[in-house]
Each structure stands twice: as C-alpha cells, then as structure tokens.
Amino acid sequence: FVPRLGDMHKKVKQKALDVLAEIVGILKDGLNPVIICLVEGITNNLNSKDPGVYAA
Numbered sequence: 001f002v003p004r005l006g007d008m009h010k011k012v013k014q015k016a017l018d019v020l021a022e023i024v025g026i027l028k029d030g031l032n033p034v035i036i037c038l039v040e041g042i043t044n045n046l047n048s049k050d051p052g053v054y055a056a
Helices: 010-046 051-055
Strands: none
Touching: 010 051
C-alpha cells in the first residue's frame, strides 16, 4: 500500500490517499507498525502540485 503513495501516476496517488483516509478510522491502533512509513508518504504528497492529490 505505501508504495502507491509514491506512485508516478497522480490518479493512483489520489486513490491511495482517499483509501488511506477510510482505513485509518477502521484500523486505528493497528497502524502503529506502519505509521512512520505512512507519514513519510503523506508528507511527500503534501508537496504535490496537482490539486487533486494535494486535496486528498
């Protein structure tokens, strides 16, 4: 899942971020083992010039 956050295709990134928003509420404390990787992926997308990716 985390590699999709760094995918070169903006639609893949946007979908990955949308799905991440949905699963965070479901997994909650189960995210502890991967939280650092997720934060790195999300942070990289905050710099996106694409408004769809940035908004996701």
